[in-house]
Amino acid sequence: MAKIVIDNKLDANFKYEIAARPGGENIKKCFACGTCTAGCPVFHVEHKYNPRKIIRMILMGLREQVLSSKVIWLCSQCYTCSANCPQDVDFSEIMFSLRHMAVEEGYAHPDLLEKIESISTSANEFRRDCINLILAEGDVSKEQILKNVENTLKQIKVNG
Ligand code: SF4
Ligand code: SF4
Structure with a gap:
């Protein structure tokens, strides 16, 4: 702020x-x-x-x-x-x-609301997937985290 x-x-x-x-x-x-x-x-x-x-x-x-x-x-x-x-x-x-x-009032682009909603949903899905791995296998590796990041990137609605 x-x-x-x-x-x-x-x-x-x-x-x-x-x-x-x-x-x-x-x-x-x-x-x-x-x-x-x-x-x-x-x-x-x-x-x-x-x-x-x-x-x-x-x-x-x-x-x-x-x-x-x-x-x-x-x-x-x-x-x-x-x-x-x-x-x-x-x-x-x-x-x-x-x-x-x-x-x-024109301080922000209308798309911002939808983009942030998409990022929030994807972040929660990423968190869920990592926690499920820990619960199922006792831990989560960096490779598994990277795979979850790639899955998250496929879902997320942003330009580019
Ligand atoms: S918790 Fe409630 S009363 Fe306390 S600062 Fe925040 S909004 Fe104000
Ligand atoms: S809704 Fe959660 S993140 Fe937002 S201001 Fe309240 S406590 Fe913070």
Whole structure:
């Protein structure tokens, strides 16, 4: 997530628009406890992706900075944040809204939603295949992992 810069582009309506979309009802109840960030598997591999910070930016009205940010595409939609939030903020659904708004407002190409969905599905299939090998044979070799990578590449829907 880019450094927060306060300027005259604050959009006071941004949080209300998010609140009106599915899952956004409780966003204004967020008290910045950070539970969502602490449990987020994506944050643990990429600290630039910080759910608590994204919510603060929404509440502050930093519309352009949030919707143009590349990190909003990193969420794996696992719902851990939504399940753990003490204020019932459904951040996983909010991420859906942010992505759709990013496309609707021209910050991202419409194909991005489908491509990321395809990558997520393929990544889960790759994970399943490797775990099944470990369960069946007690381990998984680099050759077997490479074979699973090749199978995954055949399934994935990207250009080239
Ligand atoms: S867990 Fe809920 S209340 Fe806490 S920072 Fe995240 S969204 Fe806000
Ligand atoms: S749904 Fe997204 S933001 Fe929430 S814990 Fe999972 S990866 Fe993190």
